[in-house]
Amino acid sequence: MNLRHIIREEISKVVLEKLSKGKWSKVKGSDLKKYDDEIYQMIKQSYAAIGGHPNFKGPQDVNTSDANAWDVVDVDGDEVPDAVSAAKLKPAGKKYVMGATDGSSEAKRSYIIQRIKDLNKTGNYVEASHKIADILSKRGVPIVDDEEVVRKTLKKDIEWLGNGGYYKRSIGGKTVTKRMFGKPKKI
Numbered sequence: 390m391n392l393r394h395i396i397r398e399e400i401s402k403v404v405l406e407k408l409s410k411g412k413w414s415k416v417k418g419s420d421l422k423k424y425d426d427e428i429y430q431m432i433k434q435s436y437a438a439i440g441g442h443p444n445f446k447g448p449q450d451v452n453t454s455d456a457n458a459w460d461v462v463d464v465d466g467d468e469v470p471d472a473v474s475a476a477k478l479k480p481a482g483k484k485y486v487m488g489a490t491d492g493s494s495e496a497k498r499s500y501i502i503q504r505i506k507d508l509n510k511t512g513n514y515v516e517a518s519h520k521i522a523d524i525l526s527k528r529g530v531p532i533v534d535d536e537e538v539v540r541k542t543l544k545k546d547i548e549w550l551g552n553g554g555y556y557k558r559s560i561g562g563k564t565v566t567k568r569m570f571g572k573p574k575k576i
Contacts, residue, residue, distance in 0.1 A: 408461070408462070408463040408468065408470070409463075410463055410464070410465070410466040411462065411463075411464055411499070412462065413460045413461070413462045413474075413499075413503055414460065414461055414462070415458070415459065415460055416459045416460065416461050417453065417459070418453055421451060421452065421453060421459055422451075422452070424470070425448040425449070425451035425452070426448045427469065427470065428448075428451045428461075428470065428473050428489070429445065429447060429448040429450070429451050431470075431472070431473055431489040431490060431491055432445045432451075432473070432487060432489040433445075434489070434491070434492055435488070435489035435490055435492075436489070438519075438520075439518075439519055442487060443560050443561025443562070443563060444456075444486065444487070444560075444561060445487060455477070456475035456476060456477055456486055456487065457476075457477060457478055458475070458476040458477070458478055458483060459473065459474070459475050459476075460473070460474045460476075460503075461473050461474075462496070462499050462500075462503070464493070464495040464496050464499050465493070465495060471490060471491045471493060471495065471496035471499070472488070472489065472490040472491070472496040472497075472499055472500040473487075473488070473489050473490075474487065474488045474500065474503070474504070475487040475488075479542075480574070480576045481512075481514065481541075481542040481573035481574045481575075481576050482511070482512030482513055482514060482571075482572075482573050482574045483507070483512060483513045483514075484514055484515065484516075484573075485504065485507070485508075485513070485514070485515040485571075486515075488500055488504060488521070501524060501528070504525070505525070505528050505530055507571075508525070508530045508531070508570055508571035508572070509530065509531070509571075509572070510572065511572045511574060512572065512573070512574050513571045513572060513573075514533070514542065514569055514570065514571030514572065514573040515569070515570050515571055516543075516567040516568070516569055517567065517568060517569075517570055518565055518566060518567050518568070522567075522568050522570070525570045526568075526570075530570045530571065531570065531571060531572055532553065532554045532568055532569070532570055533554055533568075533569035533570070533571070533573065534551075534553060534554035535554075536549045536551070536556075538569075538573065538575075539554070539556060539569050541576055542569065542573045542576065543558070543569075545558055546558065546559070550566070553568065554568045554569060555567070555568055556568075
């Protein structure tokens, strides 16, 4: 363990002492940078099954320049985040762009419960695929099944597939099939 890692660990502990066990907390700017390695490891682990997250390729991508709303939770009381969420503030509301956990069932449960709670409020939405899309659908989170709303909300080139709100679009150079969940504001 090098000196940089030890210093980063100690600084992180000071910042994370503010976390209340089980309570999601906002993280901003320099506080986020202090534990970008830990957050990136959660992202890497959580997205490994689908080839990684297209926008988070290393700790340097854990920043506020693109995803400008970050939240973390410590579910086990060890003063280290066990789940993380990143979002972008857009005209249609808060667009969740990443969610990751340390892999523990408690962290996964906390993340899913919080995301469902948020997505049922107007002004919160997410593009989802794979396992998380299945979970959100099974838990009754609203699916945006209106091509016009999806196009206006995303302002991206999509191929509308219909049949339950499915569409394809390019993300990070890959074409992916997605669905929009939540309640974006009308724009």
